[in-house]
Structures are given as structure tokens and as C-alpha cells.
């Protein structure tokens with residue numbers, strides 16, 4: 001049974017999320033009944049991962065509407081109120097975390113759905129719920145396609161080390177991009193699952209991913225759960241590992257891919273791209289097209305979320321840093337397109353042209 005970050009039933013709409021602050025020691029699901037519940041859970045990273053936060057936000061509003069939130073009468077007058085309520089709640093939810101584009105992308109699409117509904121408040125709500133529920137289903141299918149396309153690309157393009165067998169690769173991944181960051185299967189971890197299921201994976205190395213430890217707490221949890229051969233390393237070990245081991249590819253997720261291919265992802269991704277380039281490993285970004293933001297020209301325009309210093313100075317409730325020290329805690333960094341070999345999406349894999357540019361418009 002695969003791990004599920006999100007549990008949703010449609011009649012009546014009910015939503016629960018796996019409390020990722022408690023993993024890997026406890027698997028506890030918590031109910032999400034309102035948009036405020038969802039905002040708080042996303043902000044505190046009870047649920048995290050670009051696709052997952054978009055889906056949780058969308059479904060939280062579906063649950064709220066389904067339990068009587070917003071106008072519920074049948075008259076046309078209230079349809080306008082229903083549309084305004086949906087817009088307002090989505091605008092509120094989008095503010096929970098700024099860097100990942102998926103939530104804003106989902107909000108834009110859901111607003112378009114309700115704007116196109118000319119009926120009563122009841123039909124506006126019905127269309128909204130239908131569209132939000134479809135996002136949950138589509139995400140898993142998209143991730144399985146990312147996994148397939150990404151695995152095929154790596155097997156066809158990664159270097160074959162001395163004494164190694166073509167079609168058998170060791171890879172490294174950063175942060176958590178699996179079932180705990182999506183509706184299921186995962187993006188970068190989806191590629192790893194696809195390599196593993198095709199017997200093409202010799203080993204996975206996952207980084208701890210300080211300071212929130214998505215790698216040691218979440219990715220390691222998923223890899224052990226799926227019995228995928230894997231080894232945990234600290235973030236600072238990556239360059240030494242790649243100097244000693246033949247790593248065919250570094251595979252990472254994305255929070256926002258700019259129109260030129262520059263990619264914002266978990267802090268530490270940029271330095272992995274530099275090390276991958278130095279050691280001849282392919283650097284692959286795995287992301288659904290809902291993570292591509294064609295309205296943002298390049299990485300310099302991406303807003304980077306900074307999080308509380310306590311996430312760096314403490315491990316849980318235990319302080320590990322000197323009291324009074326200043327803390328720099330950007331949650332993401334931007335990897336320039338020049339260091340990215342491929343962007344694997346559910347619609348195919350983008351690579352740079354002879355001029356060194358990505359053309360991501362072909363996905364839209």
C-alpha cells in the first residue's frame with residue numbers, strides 16, 4: 001500500500017492530511033475542515049510539497065463549501081456571491097507559501113471554472129468541487145508519466161561508468177518529492193520508483209536536507225517503505241560521494257520553474273547542480289507542468305520564502321545552536337538553467353537547444 005499524504009472522500013466532502021511534522025515516528029492523520037485549517041497546515045509545513053499544498057488548499061475549500069460555507073441558496077443572485085467567496089478563499093490560501101507556483105496555478109484554474117458557471121450558487125459550488133477533486137486524481141497520473149519519461153531519459157543519456165552495465169544506474173535525490181509531497185507516486189521520487197520497478201536502479205542516495213530534514217524524515221521513510229535500496233547522507237557529503245561513487249544522475253523536484261528553465265527548489269539544490277556538473281552526472285528536474293510558470297521570465301524573479309530561524313537553531317524542541325546567533329534560512333534556492341540537463345514533465349522531457357535554451361512553451 002503506497003503512502004498517502006492526502007485522504008479525501010467526496011460525499012460528503014471530507015479531508016485528512018498526514019501530519020508530516022510527526023513523521024517518521026508517528027503516522028497521524030489530522031482533519032482539514034476549513035480554509036483556515038489548510039492555511040495553517042501549509043504554513044507550518046504539516047503538509048508540504050508543491051503539488052500537495054495546491055491539492056490540499058483546493059480540497060479544503062471544497063470541504064468548506066460542501067459543509068455550507070459561503071452562499072448556498074439556489075437563486076442566481078447568490079451565484080455571484082458564491083463566485084466571490086471562492087475567489088476570496090483562494091486568494092487567502094495562495095498567501096500561505098509564496099515560492100511554489102502550483103497553488104497559485106491551481107487557484108487561477110479554479111477561479112476560471114467558477115467564472116464560467118452561469119447557474120445558481122449550487123451549480124457554482126458543484127463545478128468547483130468537481131474541478132478540485134479532479135486535481136487529486138490527475139496528479140497521480142501525471143507523476144506516473146513523469147516517472148516513465150524521466151527514467152527513459154536518464155537510461156538513454158546518463159554516462160555508463162567504467163565496469164558498469166548500461167541500464168543500471170545509481171542516483172542521488174534531494175528533499176522529498178514522493179507520495180508525501182504529492183497526491184501519490186511523486187515526481188523525482190517517481191522517477192526513482194520507475195527506475196526501480198524496471199530493475200534499472202542499483203542504488204539511491206538521499207540527502208538529509210537540512211533544516212527541515214525532508215530527506216532523512218520523509219524520503220528515507222518512503223524508500224524504506226518501498227524497499228528501494230538506498231543510503232542516507234548529510235547534505236555536506238554529496239560532493240565527496242560523487243567523487244567516489246559513479247552517480248548517473250541527480251534527480252530533484254521543483255517549486256517553480258521559470259520560463260527560461262531556471263528552477264527554484266529546496267535549499268541545497270543549486271550546490272548539488274554544481275557538483276553534478278563537475279562530476280559528469282546528469283542533473284534532472286522532475287516536475288508537473290503545473291510547476292512551470294511561463295509568466296516568470298527567469299529565476300531572479302522568483303520570490304524565495306524565508307522561514308523562522310528556529311528551524312535552523314533547533315532540532316525539534318532541542319536547541320543546537322548558540323543562543324543569540326543570527327540565522328539565514330531561505331527555504332529554496334534557484335538553479336540556473338545552464339546547470340540543468342533535463343526537465344521531466346508529464347508531457348515529456350525538455351532539453352536545451354544548441355543555443356542552450358529550454359523551450360517550455362511546447363508544453364502549453
Ligand SMILES: CSC[C@H]1O[C@H](OP(=O)(O)O)[C@H](O)[C@@H]1O
Pocket residue numbers: 048049050051174175176177178181182187188214252253254255265266267331
Ligand atoms: C514535488 S515537491 C516539490 C518541492 O517541494 C519541496 O519543498 P517543501 O518541502 O518546502 O514544500 C521541495 O522543494 C520539493 O522539491
